[in-house]
Amino acid sequence: MNIAELLExxxxxxxxxxxxxxxxxxxxxxxxxxxxxxxxxxxxxxxENLLAEKTIRSDKISWLEPEMGEPVQHYLMQMENIQRAVNxxxxxxxxxxxxxxxxxxxxxxxxxxxxxxxxxxxxRLTTVLYLNDNWTxxxxxxxxxxxxxxxxxxxxxxxxxxxxxxxxxxxxxEVLPTNKERISIxxxxxxxxxxxxxxxxxx
Numbered sequence: 001m002n003i004a005e006l007l008e009x010x011x012x013x014x015x016x017x018x019x020x021x022x023x024x025x026x027x028x029x030x031x032x033x034x035x036x037x038x039x040x041x042x043x044x045x046x047x048e049n050l051l052a053e054k055t056i057r058s059d060k061i062s063w064l065e066p067e068m069g070e071p072v073q074h075y076l077m078q079m080e081n082i083q084r085a086v087n088x089x090x091x092x093x094x095x096x097x098x099x100x101x102x103x104x105x106x107x108x109x110x111x112x113x114x115x116x117x118x119x120x121x122x123x124r125l126t127t128v129l130y131l132n133d134n135w136t137x138x139x140x141x142x143x144x145x146x147x148x149x150x151x152x153x154x155x156x157x158x159x160x161x162x163x164x165x166x167x168x169x170x171x172x173x174e175v176l177p178t179n180k181e182r183i184s185i186x187x188x189x190x191x192x193x194x195x196x197x198x199x200x201x202x203x
Contacts, residue, residue: 001016001018001019001020001021003081003082003085006018006082006085006165007085007086007089007090010086010090010165010167011089011090014166014167014170014171015145015153015154015164015165015166015167015170015171016164016165016166017154017156017162017163017164018162018163018164018165019159019161019162020161020162021129021161021162021163022075022129022160022161022163023161024160024161026071026074026161027131027160027161028133029071030071030072030075030129030131030185031131031183032069032071033068033069033071033072034062034101034103034131034183035062059102059103059104059108059110059175060102060103060105061100061101061102061103062100062101062103063098063099063100063101064076064098064099064100064101064185064187075129075185076097076099079097079099079127079187079189080097082127082165083095083097083189086125086189092124092125092189092191093191094124094125094189094190094191095190095191096189096190096192097187097188097189097190098187098188098190099127099185099186099187099188100185100186100187101183101184101185102183102184102185102186103181103182103183104141104175104178104181104182104183104184105178105181106178106179106180106181107177107178107179108175108177108178108182109174109175109176109177109178110174110175111174112144112146112172112173112174113172113173113174114168114169114171114172115168115169115173115188116168116169122190122191122192123168123169123188123189123190124167124168124169124188124189124190124191125165125166125167125168125188125189126164126165126166126167126168126171126186126187126188127163127164127165127185127186127187127188127189128143128163128164128165128184128185128186128187129161129162129163129164129184129185129187130158130159130160130161130162130163130182130183130184131160131183131184131185132158132159132160132182132183132184133160135157135158135159135160137157138179139178139179139180139182140176140177140178140179141157141158141175141176141177141178141179141180141182142155142156142157142158142175142176143155143156143158143164143173143174143175143176144156144173144174144175144176145164145166145171145172145173146171146172146173147170147171147172148170148171148172150172153171158178158182158184168188
């Protein structure tokens with residue numbers, strides 16, 4: 001796949017799965033930038049409404065920063081290329097991208113949710129990149145994508161190097177319980193400059 005094919009799928013159905021977006025070596029280098037010891041329990045909501053609600057989600061997160069190393073810098077540059085292409089094609093006005101590592105331990109999950117809602121309408125496009133080795137069906141942890149009528153559209157295994165992109169306001173999704181550690185990078189292209197280190201969605 002390439003960016004042109006990505007744009008075609010976004011235009012056609014609003015979401016896309018890009019296998020082998022990163023090589024196995026690049027996946028390993030990027031995963032090595034994640035320090036699980038520095039990850040914090042993910043929370044739900046924004047600002048004064050933040051909650052740590054483990055009945056809804058049970059992952060840990062660590063926000064991506066360029067200082068984490070060259071693999072992170074390279075990934076952010078790749079996202080910048082996608083941002084330019086999407087803006088050129090769809091005139092979405094995206095100008096900010098933010099992302100974090102998300103670590104799901106054994107048994108962790110995230111119930112169905114939207115990445116854009118009334119308290120946070122600036123997200124327009126969600127990305128999820130998987131950093132897992134040798135994932136099998138028995139390992140669980142799939143991402144399930146729905147439409148707004150609650151129809152299941154896809155069940156996607158978190159294979160290393162796989163990138164998923166979808167319109168944040170159009171596709172509820174959930175992470176099924178995982179049977180071993182599951183690492184991903186969840187990110188969002190935004191349409192304003194607001195940045196809040198307690199943003200709430202990880203996939």
